[in-house]
Amino acid sequence: MIRSRRLALLLLPAALELILAVLPGHAQQAASSRYAFADTTLLRDTLGLRFDRLFPVADSLSLTPDTLRALSLRYRWSLERLVWLADSLRMPVDSVGVYLDRERFNPLASAVRRLTTFRYNSGYTIHQTSSSWSNSGDYKLVLGSLFLQNTTNIMMDRYTAGTQTSLRQTRSSGTEGGWRFSPNLSLGARANLDRFNSRDPGSINNQGESKNEFQLSIRTRQQPRRGLRSEVNFFSGLLDLSNFQQVKRGASADLNGTLRLQSRYVTHDLSGQVNGNLSRTRTPNAPSSARTSDLSNNLRGTLGLLPGKPVGLNLNYAIRRIRVETPTDSGTARQVRTFNSNVDATLRLRQNNDRYVNVNGRYGSQDQAQGGTLNSTSSRLDLGFGLDGRFLLAGWNLESRFSLANSRSEYPTRAVTNGVTGGYGESLKVATIDATLTRNLTRKILLRATGGVSLNSYRYFVIGKYPNPPVDRDQYRQSYRIEAQYNSSTRFNSGLVLDVTRNVLVNLRAGSTASNTEATAYRAEWRWSYRMLPGLTASQNNSIGADYMHFNFLPTSDRLSLDYNTVTTLNAVFSPRFTVDIRHNARRQPSGTYTKFVDGLYYLSRSEENENYTLSARLAYTPNPAFSFFMQPDYLAGERDASQAGALVPARISRQLNFSGGASLNLPLGPKGRLTGDILRTYRADRAINYTGGVVPLSPPRTESDFWNGSLQLSWEL
Amino acid sequence: MGTVTSRASRPLRAGLALGLLAVLVAGCDLFKPATPEAGGGGSTLLPSYATPESCLRYMQIGIERKDNAGQDAYLGALADTTTDGQGFHAFFDPAVWNAYGGIRPADWDLRHEAQFLSVFIRSFGDPYEMRWLEDLDYPIANEVNDGKSAILHRRYKVWALRQSTADTLLIAVGYAKLSFARISVLRWALIRWEDRVDPEVGTQPEEDDQRTFGYRRLNAGAGG
Numbered sequence: 001m002i003r004s005r006r007l008a009l010l011l012l013p014a015a016l017e018l019i020l021a022v023l024p025g026h027a028q029q030a031a032s033s034r035y036a037f038a039d040t041t042l043l044r045d046t047l048g049l050r051f052d053r054l055f056p057v058a059d060s061l062s063l064t065p066d067t068l069r070a071l072s073l074r075y076r077w078s079l080e081r082l083v084w085l086a087d088s089l090r091m092p093v094d095s096v097g098v099y100l101d102r103e104r105f106n107p108l109a110s111a112v113r114r115l116t117t118f119r120y121n122s123g124y125t126i127h128q129t130s131s132s133w134s135n136s137g138d139y140k141l142v143l144g145s146l147f148l149q150n151t152t153n154i155m156m157d158r159y160t161a162g163t164q165t166s167l168r169q170t171r172s173s174g175t176e177g178g179w180r181f182s183p184n185l186s187l188g189a190r191a192n193l194d195r196f197n198s199r200d201p202g203s204i205n206n207q208g209e210s211k212n213e214f215q216l217s218i219r220t221r222q223q224p225r226r227g228l229r230s231e232v233n234f235f236s237g238l239l240d241l242s243n244f245q246q247v248k249r250g251a252s253a254d255l256n257g258t259l260r261l262q263s264r265y266v267t268h269d270l271s272g273q274v275n276g277n278l279s280r281t282r283t284p285n286a287p288s289s290a291r292t293s294d295l296s297n298n299l300r301g302t303l304g305l306l307p308g309k310p311v312g313l314n315l316n317y318a319i320r321r322i323r324v325e326t327p328t329d330s331g332t333a334r335q336v337r338t339f340n341s342n343v344d345a346t347l348r349l350r351q352n353n354d355r356y357v358n359v360n361g362r363y364g365s366q367d368q369a370q371g372g373t374l375n376s377t378s379s380r381l382d383l384g385f386g387l388d389g390r391f392l393l394a395g396w397n398l399e400s401r402f403s404l405a406n407s408r409s410e411y412p413t414r415a416v417t418n419g420v421t422g423g424y425g426e427s428l429k430v431a432t433i434d435a436t437l438t439r440n441l442t443r444k445i446l447l448r449a450t451g452g453v454s455l456n457s458y459r460y461f462v463i464g465k466y467p468n469p470p471v472d473r474d475q476y477r478q479s480y481r482i483e484a485q486y487n488s489s490t491r492f493n494s495g496l497v498l499d500v501t502r503n504v505l506v507n508l509r510a511g512s513t514a515s516n517t518e519a520t521a522y523r524a525e526w527r528w529s530y531r532m533l534p535g536l537t538a539s540q541n542n543s544i545g546a547d548y549m550h551f552n553f554l555p556t557s558d559r560l561s562l563d564y565n566t567v568t569t570l571n572a573v574f575s576p577r578f579t580v581d582i583r584h585n586a587r588r589q590p591s592g593t594y595t596k597f598v599d600g601l602y603y604l605s606r607s608e609e610n611e612n613y614t615l616s617a618r619l620a621y622t623p624n625p626a627f628s629f630f631m632q633p634d635y636l637a638g639e640r641d642a643s644q645a646g647a648l649v650p651a652r653i654s655r656q657l658n659f660s661g662g663a664s665l666n667l668p669l670g671p672k673g674r675l676t677g678d679i680l681r682t683y684r685a686d687r688a689i690n691y692t693g694g695v696v697p698l699s700p701p702r703t704e705s706d707f708w709n710g711s712l713q714l715s716w717e718l
Numbered sequence: 719m720g721t722v723t724s725r726a727s728r729p730l731r732a733g734l735a736l737g738l739l740a741v742l743v744a745g746c747d748l749f750k751p752a753t754p755e756a757g758g759g760g761s762t763l764l765p766s767y768a769t770p771e772s773c774l775r776y777m778q779i780g781i782e783r784k785d786n787a788g789q790d791a792y793l794g795a796l797a798d799t800t801t802d803g804q805g806f807h808a809f810f811d812p813a814v815w816n817a818y819g820g821i822r823p824a825d826w827d828l829r830h831e832a833q834f835l836s837v838f839i840r841s842f843g844d845p846y847e848m849r850w851l852e853d854l855d856y857p858i859a860n861e862v863n864d865g866k867s868a869i870l871h872r873r874y875k876v877w878a879l880r881q882s883t884a885d886t887l888l889i890a891v892g893y894a895k896l897s898f899a900r901i902s903v904l905r906w907a908l909i910r911w912e913d914r915v916d917p918e919v920g921t922q923p924e925e926d927d928q929r930t931f932g933y934r935r936l937n938a939g940a941g942g
Contacts, residue, residue, distance in 0.1 A: 170812070198921055202919060205922035338821045368821065414837065455751060468786070470836070472752075508752055509754075
């Protein structure tokens with residue numbers, strides 16, 4: 001008997017496999033189980049960009065997929081081009097766009113003898129509460145050794161608040177002209193003009209700022225040997241700054257440079273900048289001015305040892321020191337000083353992309369002082385240690401992270417108590433550990449288990465005299481999640497998820513423990529997706545959840561909230577140009593106190609119940625790659641019942657209709673121009689019936705809103 | 719090739735051993751919260767963040783109470799990356815941002831907000847009163863809440879209450895576009911506060927105390 005039971009247990013998975021295999025089609029196999037649960041709902045629009053292999057590429061670059069996708073969209077480069085540029089420039093993917101934008105205006109970067117370019121961009125963005133119109137142009141002329149370039153930006157923003165509109169305008173122009181003596185040296189002059197204006201209808205003092213800088217420019221670059229390149233630039237001239245706070249006139253200078261060392265065993269990128277000014281400064285109404293000097297030093301670098309080797313080291317460091325002097329009404333200068341420094345090092349132990357361990361350490365400090373007034377000084381010290389790794393063994397893929405971080409912040413000038421200035425400090429210790437285990441159980445079943453624990457410990461201490469420092473507390477969190485996905489075929493897949501999270505808040509002092517809580521959330525989810533016909537796919541996501549909120553010292557206030565949610569989606573692709581998505585969502589949420597009754601059992605006493613239903617659709621038609629039209633109607637119905645005299649009675653019934661429709665454009669305007677963006681009209685109608693005492697309906701009139709929103713960008717190149 | 723793999727796996731093993739050691743260390747009460755002092759005392763404030771409106775209500779209560787429980791109630795309404803999976807970020811009116819002469823913070827997050835709140839509630843010794851008022855251009859009845867996210871437009875005012883009504887000071891006034899995300903069944907959290915100057919007051923108000931939250935944030939000494 002016992003043997004036959006054991007045999008039955010062994011046969012059970014095989015039987016399940018046979019039953020499940022009856023479903024039609026063939027499984028869609030992911031390249032690796034690591035990406036099996038990744039959301040592959042990717043952006044499809046008229047920009048002509050695709051994000052194939054986004055997850056593996058992002059993983060190999062140690063970037064999040066949404067960051068990589070955002071970079072691709074921002075610079076309108078495909079993933080392949082982005083990675084190729086990063087490889088060829090030997091820099092991180094997220095630096096490529098910034099670097100190329102900067103180099104476009106470096107006269108030494110261009111080797112051409114004759115060039116005239118003009119690029120104009122205009123964008124208009126409208127939202128419900130604000131609109132923004134931007135215009136920018138950049139012009140570049142190269143005639144032999146002579147160069148001239150200009151960049152101008154104008155931004156006009158309108159903000160509606162209440163019934164009035166505020167205006168903000170920002171204008172900036174940078175012009176540089178000069179002579180390129182050699183590929184490594186240029187001399188010239190530049191003018192940087194900045195304006196800012198703001199106008200509020202009710203304001204008696206509207207704000208404006210005008211800043212002019214006229215400077216001589218020297219740009220140099222050096223390459224003393226192969227693998228070592230550097231740039232040193234120097235700008236110096238006159239400064240004229242005027243705003244409602246200060247009038248500052250004097251001389252300014254900016255010395256900056258970069259150094260790149262690349263060899264087989266070492267890479268080192270170093271950049272530094274020193275800028276400042278010597279000025280006479282006064283408040284706008286002051287008769288006399290004070291002598292002030294501002295100074296900013298900035299140094300940052302990245303050192304890589306043994307790149308591409310099984311053992312390597314990455315070191316990032318940065319030091320920033322800023323001193324700014326602003327005038328006071330008494331004619332003296334007030335100093336604002338900031339000092340930041342941080343360094344982080346990572347030791348990489350790597351066998352391949354599936355087996356590696358990283359050990360990292362961090363140090364950071366920050367000091368800030370603004371004059372000698374209250375709240376004027378603060379400091380912070382951070383120390384951290386972490387480990388992360390991935391290990392693939394016998395088909396099991398384990399990823400884990402562990403970190404410890406300590407930080408100490410001090411705010412010594414928070415209050416004056418009995419003539420003594422005092423404040424408080426905070427000591428924060430954060431410990432986290434999490435792990436994810438993934439495996440293809442069979443060719444069609446994938447399993448992933450994730451667990452994590454973290455503890456944040458906040459401790460406070462008084463500096464000098466301070467009456468009421470924050471209370472010591474601990475925040476503890478633990479969670480686990482188990483997911484299984486069954487890929488029967490390209491036509492059918494299904495998944496199960498169990499998610500449990502526990503959050504504990506512990507106030508340590510007796511005088512504040514009344515609000516200590518323990519919140520435990522359980523959630524189970526079943527989802528499936530079935531392609532019924534070519535071009536017609538149905539999906540459903542069913543979830544149930546329970547949130548228990550326990551008050552350690554006030555158990556009579558314990559609450560329980562339940563959540564039943566079903567989302568059904570139908571995606572139809574009638575043709576490559578016409579798609580329709582229909583979505584229905586039903587949600588019911590009873591909640592109330594959760595208390596122990598005399599029989600010793602816990603019961604939910606419902607005090608509120610919400611039922612919400614949503615039916616929405618999206619129709620998209622793309623007649624050609626330049627145009628896409630879409631329409632999105634939504635209908636929402638909601639009912640809320642609340643407790644009255646121990647029974648649930650209707651409290652509110654609401655109905656809502658939203659409709660938005662518009663067009664996305666990616667329209668070429670001749671060989672050099674392009675119009676992109678989207679514009680849509682949004683309409684909304686809403687009506688709600690509120691019940692007084694559960695019986696008397698109060699029915700306000702229907703409210704409606706109707707507005708345009710979206711953004712359009714025009715770019716044109718000579 | 720085999721030799722290379724063997725060499726590569728040696729330091730990896732060392733790393734794995736270090737990782738194992740870290741896990742063992744992790745067992746040494748590193749993740750055990752401290753035991754609170756006996757009692758269960760203190761003022762009782764049981765905030766509820768079950769709706770975006772209740773988040774605003776407990777932010778208001780938090781400012782008016784001015785005590786630690788109140789601060790916890792205010793900050794509890796803001797999204798915390800460590801527990802909610804997304805964080806709180808505040809954005810400033812461009813005119814307030816431009817006018818600020820100190821070192822500008824790269825991102826105003828929950829840590830900055832906690833420091834600001836601690837300063838703000840102590841800025842005046844008087845009791846505070848706060849009101850979230852309707853933005854007449856964007857009526858409350860028209861607010862969008864799709865069950866996952868919500869955007870609320872509000873005008874806010876905070877007063878420091880003096881002995882007589884005539885002495886009562888308006889210490890914060892402005893408009894805010896507040897974006898909320900639903901974190902769980904019982905929890906909504908504020909993820910984005912877009913601050914605007916009240917056009918009737920202006921960036922440089924006639925009464926110097928009538929500032930936006932954005933101005934008070936920047937000038938609370940919590941930036942950098």
